[in-house]
Each structure stands twice: as structure tokens, then as C-alpha cells.
Amino acid sequence: MNIAVISIGNEVVKGRTVDSNSAEISSFLTSNGFNVAYHIACKDETDEICKSLKFLLDEVDVIITTGGLGPTMDDISIESISKCLRLPLEMNPHAVDILKTKYLSLKLELTEERLKMAKMPLGAEIIENKGGTAPGMFLKYDGKIIFSVPGVPREMRSMLPQILLNMGVSKKAYMSKEIRVNGIMESAIAPLIKEVFDVMNNGINIKSHPESFEFNNPVLIIEFYGYGDSQDDIENRINSTYKEFSQRVKNKFSLSI
Amino acid sequence: MNIAVISIGNEVVKGRTVDSNSAEISSFLTSNGFNVAYHIACKDETDEICKSLKFLLDEVDVIITTGGLGPTMDDISIESISKCLRLPLEMNPHAVDILKTKYLSLKLELTEERLKMAKMPLGAEIIENKGGTAPGMFLKYDGKIIFSVPGVPREMRSMLPQILLNMGVSKKAYMSKEIRVNGIMESAIAPLIKEVFDVMNNGINIKSHPESFEFNNPVLIIEFYGYGDSQDDIENRINSTYKEFSQRVKNKFSLSI
Numbered sequence: 001m002n003i004a005v006i007s008i009g010n011e012v013v014k015g016r017t018v019d020s021n022s023a024e025i026s027s028f029l030t031s032n033g034f035n036v037a038y039h040i041a042c043k044d045e046t047d048e049i050c051k052s053l054k055f056l057l058d059e060v061d062v063i064i065t066t067g068g069l070g071p072t073m074d075d076i077s078i079e080s081i082s083k084c085l086r087l088p089l090e091m092n093p094h095a096v097d098i099l100k101t102k103y104l105s106l107k108l109e110l111t112e113e114r115l116k117m118a119k120m121p122l123g124a125e126i127i128e129n130k131g132g133t134a135p136g137m138f139l140k141y142d143g144k145i146i147f148s149v150p151g152v153p154r155e156m157r158s159m160l161p162q163i164l165l166n167m168g169v170s171k172k173a174y175m176s177k178e179i180r181v182n183g184i185m186e187s188a189i190a191p192l193i194k195e196v197f198d199v200m201n202n203g204i205n206i207k208s209h210p211e212s213f214e215f216n217n218p219v220l221i222i223e224f225y226g227y228g229d230s231q232d233d234i235e236n237r238i239n240s241t242y243k244e245f246s247q248r249v250k251n252k253f254s255l256s257i
Numbered sequence: 258m259n260i261a262v263i264s265i266g267n268e269v270v271k272g273r274t275v276d277s278n279s280a281e282i283s284s285f286l287t288s289n290g291f292n293v294a295y296h297i298a299c300k301d302e303t304d305e306i307c308k309s310l311k312f313l314l315d316e317v318d319v320i321i322t323t324g325g326l327g328p329t330m331d332d333i334s335i336e337s338i339s340k341c342l343r344l345p346l347e348m349n350p351h352a353v354d355i356l357k358t359k360y361l362s363l364k365l366e367l368t369e370e371r372l373k374m375a376k377m378p379l380g381a382e383i384i385e386n387k388g389g390t391a392p393g394m395f396l397k398y399d400g401k402i403i404f405s406v407p408g409v410p411r412e413m414r415s416m417l418p419q420i421l422l423n424m425g426v427s428k429k430a431y432m433s434k435e436i437r438v439n440g441i442m443e444s445a446i447a448p449l450i451k452e453v454f455d456v457m458n459n460g461i462n463i464k465s466h467p468e469s470f471e472f473n474n475p476v477l478i479i480e481f482y483g484y485g486d487s488q489d490d491i492e493n494r495i496n497s498t499y500k501e502f503s504q505r506v507k508n509k510f511s512l513s514i
Binding site: 007010011012013014015016017018019020022023024025026027028029030036037038039040041042043048051052055059070071072073074102106111112113114117132133152176186187189190191193194197205207208209210213214215223225 | 264267268269270271272273274275276277279280281282283284285286287293294295296297298299300305308309312316327328329330331359363368369370371374389390409433443444446447448450451454462464465466467470471472480482
């Protein structure tokens with residue numbers, strides 16, 4: 001099961017805001033055994049949202065949008081998804097109830113802008129926002145699932161458990177192990193990574209992340225990661241890969257890691 | 258002229274790494290008067306890189322890829338771009354010269370892994386890496402430009418001036434002004450933002466970025482931004498929009514901003 005995240009907002013594509021949401025959602029889903037294939041960020045424009053959605057509907061099973069769920073005129077994510085999928089946009093009774101409870105308990109009027117946040121595509125199920133106001137939603141479409149959550153990180157975060165609950169069950173065990181290697185250039189360790197990858201041939205990825213200059217006291221983080229049928233399975237494969245790798249580092253560079 | 262950034266790396270899509278590169282590249286280009294329309298992050302996989310590239314070639318004029326230019330086996334960005342565009346991958350003499358100078362000056366061998374970083378698509382022009390090793394490149398393709406820069410932020414950053422120099426000249430003056438508004442809910446200020454936007458009708462975007470809870474001492478950053486034919490032009494339009502906005506905030510909420 002492949003997943004994608006769409007981060008919607010002019011502030012993201014113009015670089016005002018670093019898109020930490022996509023990373024947080026992906027990290028949460030990856031550590032829960034899912035596979036994230038793409039992130040897209042686009043403007044608050046129906047056309048761009050629709051193009052992103054259509055591209056991803058061809059590629060993945062689950063799409064999570066973040067951003068554009070609030071009360072202002074540029075918050076058009078839900079409306080754009082409805083238009084794009086040709087699903088009627090309707091006042092969702094569950095979402096209206098939630099907003100009524102929130103605003104009326106503070107003796108605040110349910111204005112047009114506030115009620116706008118309850119307009120959802122036909123068939124949407126509501127995700128309550130425990131970190132703020134705008135409700136989230138999810139929707140089954142053509143055998144796939146589309147989730148929409150707010151862009152404010154605290155609000156998005158509060159909806160992650162509901163995303164997990166409604167993903168379906170096709171997940172695996174995931175594990176990642178990282179070690180730090182000092183004093184070896186990435187270009188010097190590259191052939192050794194390939195050797196271990198080929199010799200083990202067990203589905204474990206080995207990635208080097210350079211943390212400093214290649215030429216001046218190089219520091220590399222070596223990451224071993226992969227998915228397994230069980231926690232034991234993935235742990236065994238990662239540990240045997242790591243053992244093979246550290247043995248070869250010792251032999252080639254006289255360095256224990 | 259529309260621009261997109263592709264951030265290539267498993268570590269990005271699985272959420273290990275927050276994609277600050279796309280934000281930094283976009284912020285740099287936006288403040289220089291360009292218009293960034295999309296970010297995509299994808300895995301180090303030829304198929305995913307190619308799908309991202311093809312989607313964006315239909316949508317924008319300039320694509321900047323970041324990541325996957327190093328010496329390890331999973332650094333396949335340049336090779337994948339070549340395959341995708343059906344351009345022969347060749348040893349680029351300029352890139353070979355650069356690598357020779359760097360490694361041989363340290364009496365280090367030009368191994369296969371090191372020389373791999375000099376393989377470029379036919380027609381590529383080289384961007385020197387002043388922050389590290391792997392050269393970047395740019396390429397004219399079907400009336401568009403594709404830039405490829407490394408994923409290590411320091412190395413990517415060192416190439417931004419070269420990107421700017423080779424973008425062509427179709428840029429505008431950009432300006433953004435932000436103010437902080439305390440004590441007004443986003444849902445309360447929403448109609449006022451729409452009023453000002455409609456009344457001014459001058460191409461200036463007004464965006465509210467909530468910084469805290471809607472219900473509990475709300476804090477909003479209100480951002481005014483847009484592009485102009487000159488710095489004076491955009492400054493005048495932003496200032497008159499801001500003036501109109503602050504007047505209405507004063508009238509409606511008895512609050513000076």
C-alpha cells in the first residue's frame with residue numbers, strides 16, 4: 001500500500017514555511033509499517049490541487065492532504081477535492097454539530113465563515129480536531145482513501161491516530177538503525193555499501209547521509225532500514241546486515257564501528 | 258515563468274529528513290521575483306523520478322532537482338533524468354576536470370564511484386560545487402530548463418547564484434509584509450480579509466497564518482504579498498492594501514495594528 005502527502009498552501013511553495021507536516025505524517029506512517037512514496041506541495045488553487053490529486057490517484061492508494069481547511073477565503077482544499085472528484089459539496093451534519101458545540105459554548109455566532117468549515121464532499125467521514133477548530137475528513141474514492149487534515153501542525157498531529165485507524169490493515173513491521181562513522185569519505189565507503197547490499201540481498205536498504213565535508217574530517221550517518229513480516233524478521237535482517245557491514249569496515253579501514 | 262522543485266531521496270518521503278531544501282530554494286527564487294508552483298518529493302527510484310519529472314514538465318518552465326548526486330549506489334538522480342528524457346549519459350569533461358583537481362590534489366585515486374559523479378546527460382552544463390564534491394548541472398530540454406543540485410543543504414546553497422544566473426530574465430519585483438494581530442479569531446477576521454481583497458482588487462494576496470489556538474488568546478500573522486512591475490509598484494500596492502486593512506481592523510475591532 002503506497003501513500004502520498006499533499007501539502008496545500010502558497011506559504012509552502014513560496015518557501016515561507018518549511019513543510020514539516022509532510023515529514024511528520026510520513027515519519028509516523030513509516031514507523032507504523034506503511035510506505036510513503038510521494039510528497040507534493042501546491043498552491044491554494046483548485047486547478048493545482050486537482051492536478052496533484054489526479055497525478056497521485058494514478059500512483060498510490062492513500063492520499064493525505066494537509067492545509068487549507070480553515071475559515072478564510074483561500075482555504076479551499078476540501079472544496080477543490082469535491083470539484084476535482086465531481087462529488088457534491090454538502091453541509092456535513094456531524095461537522096456542523098462539532099462546530100455548533102465549539103462556537104455556541106463560547107456564545108459565538110455560527111457565521112458563514114465558521115460554517116464553511118463544515119462543508120464536506122458527499123460520503124466524507126469527519127475527523128474531530130482535538131488541537132483546534134476546523135474538522136478533518138476522510139473519503140473512500142475509487143478503491144482509494146483520501147484524508148484531509150489541517151495545516152497547523154498541532155491540529156494535524158491530533159488527527160494522526162484517526163488516520164492510522166482508517167488506513168486499513170495492509171502494513172508491515174518497520175525498523176531503522178543508524179550508526180555514525182567518522183573519518184571515512186562517502187566516496188570511499190560507497191563500494192563497501194554496494195558489496196554488503198549485494199552479498200546480503202535481503203531487502204535491507206543501506207544509505208549514507210553525509211554530515212560534513214567529504215574532504216575535511218568526514219562524518220557519515222549510515223542508515224539500515226527496511227520492512228518485515230514481523231518485528232523479529234526485520235530486526236534479524238537489519239542486525240545481520242549491520243554485522244556484515246561493520247566487519248567489512250573493520251577489515252578495509254581498520255576501524256571498529 | 259513557473260518553477261518546481263523535486264526533492265529526491267527515500268529519507269525525505271519516509272520523513273527522516275524534513276525537506277528544508279525545497280523551502281530554501283523557493284524562498285530564494287520567490288524573493289528574486291520568480292513564481293514557484295510545485296514541490297515534489299520522491300524516492301531514489303528511476304521510475305518515481307521520471308513520473309515526477311514528466312508531471313512537472315507539463316506544468317512548469319523550470320525544474321530544480323535536489324538530492325541523489327553523490328557517489329553511492331542510490332545516488333541515481335542524474336542517471337534517471339537522462340533515462341527519462343532519453344538523453345545519452347556521458348562522462349562530462351568539465352565535471353571530470355573538476356573532480357580530478359579535487360581528488361588528485363589530495364593524492365586520492367579517481368575511483369569508479371568518484372568518476373560516477375561526472376556522468377551527465379548530453380548537453381548538460383556543469384555547476385561547480387563550492388560547498389562539497391558532487392558537481393551540479395543544468396540542461397535545456399524542450400524549451401524548459403532542468404537544474405540538478407546536491408541534497409546536502411550547504412552544497413545546494415552554494416549553487417543558488419548559478420541557478421539565478423541561468424534562469425533567463427522573466428522575473429518580477431516581489432514583496433511580502435507581515436503583521437501580527439493579537440486577540441482576533443481567524444474566523445472573525447476572515448470576512449474582513451475578503452472585503453479588503455475585493456475592494457482593493459490589486460493583485461495583492463492577503464493570508465492569515467494562525468500561530469495559536471482559535472479559542473484561547475488567538476494570534477494571527479497577516480501576510481500581504483505579491484509581484485509587481487517594479488519595486489515601487491509592488492510597494493505601493495502592498496502599502497495601500499495594508500492601510501485599508503488596518504483601517505477596517507480599527508473600525509471593526511477597535512484595535513490599532
